[in-house]
Amino acid sequence: MDRILYLDCKSGISGDMTVGALLDLGADSHVLLDVLKSIKADGFDIVITKINKGKFECTDFDVVLDKEHDGHDHDMEYLYGHLHHHDETGHEHHHEHHHEHNHRGIKEINAIIDNTVMTSNAKEIAKHIFDVLAKAESKAHEVPVEEVHFHEVGAIDSIVDIIAIAVCLDNLEISDVIVERLYDGKGTVRCQHGILPVPVPAVKNIVDDNGLELEIIDVQGELVTPTGAATVAAIRTSDKLPKDFKIEKTGYGNGKRDYGLDGVVKAMIIQNNS
Secondary structure, eight states: OOEEEEBTTTTOBBBHHHHHHHHTEEEEEEEHHHHHTTOOOOOOEEEEEEEETTTTTEEEEEEEEGGGGGGOOOOOBBSSOTTTTOOOOOOEEEEEOOOOOSOOOOOHHHHHHHTSSOOOOHHHHHHHHHHHHHHHHHHHHOOOOOGBBTTTTHHHHHHHHHHHHHHHHHTTOOOOOOOOEEEEEEEEETTTTTTSSSOHHHHHHHHHTTOOEEEEEEEOOOOOOOHHHHHHHHHHOOOOOOSEEEEEEHHHHHHHSSSSSOOOEEEEEEEEEO
């Protein structure tokens, strides 16, 4: 039977929110952490926690870079503790030490993906998401795709997020993905390219080039990240829910920015009865 995933992006969508939602739906964290352990890149920790957000209990997926360790708040209940070392507080972390330059091109990113212990299907999904991103960045910066050097996208947290999304989708055996529309805010956001208008150019390019519906809502801030938009563009197979369906399971992925919205991506596995 086909497994259909529905993503509700009313509070926006980012890479980490998507991973959190898929873990919350039941993607196997052991499988995920085994793959993340095999990534040949800079040192990072993976912190997966259950968070209560009032009406939602959701999963938070956090990629903590080495340089951020000191400032990170680890005073949380840990959901998954395997494959980690213990720090002095008794909490457990997954930790990798590899160092290389942060600004990577698509060739370097594909090599990182090829060298992990992912299934071939998961590798294909991850590469497709990066391909969408590379095209959007290439258009935004007016350089050929092979010359795009990802800054934010090539940073290890984005690479981990995208690989994690691919692994979780593969693990859940998702065959179809429904996303009706994306919702973004307005105003400006500061990033490594300076201060950009929201939606940022890469997101606008992804939306325009992949026929996505984007609704601007009255919120100051970036709700849709380039990774979030590229993920939807790469994995979406439909923009309409079936007329009659049954919800098998619901999961929520935590967003770390507070815009006064629910701040979660809601994900459902549904069965088409129509």
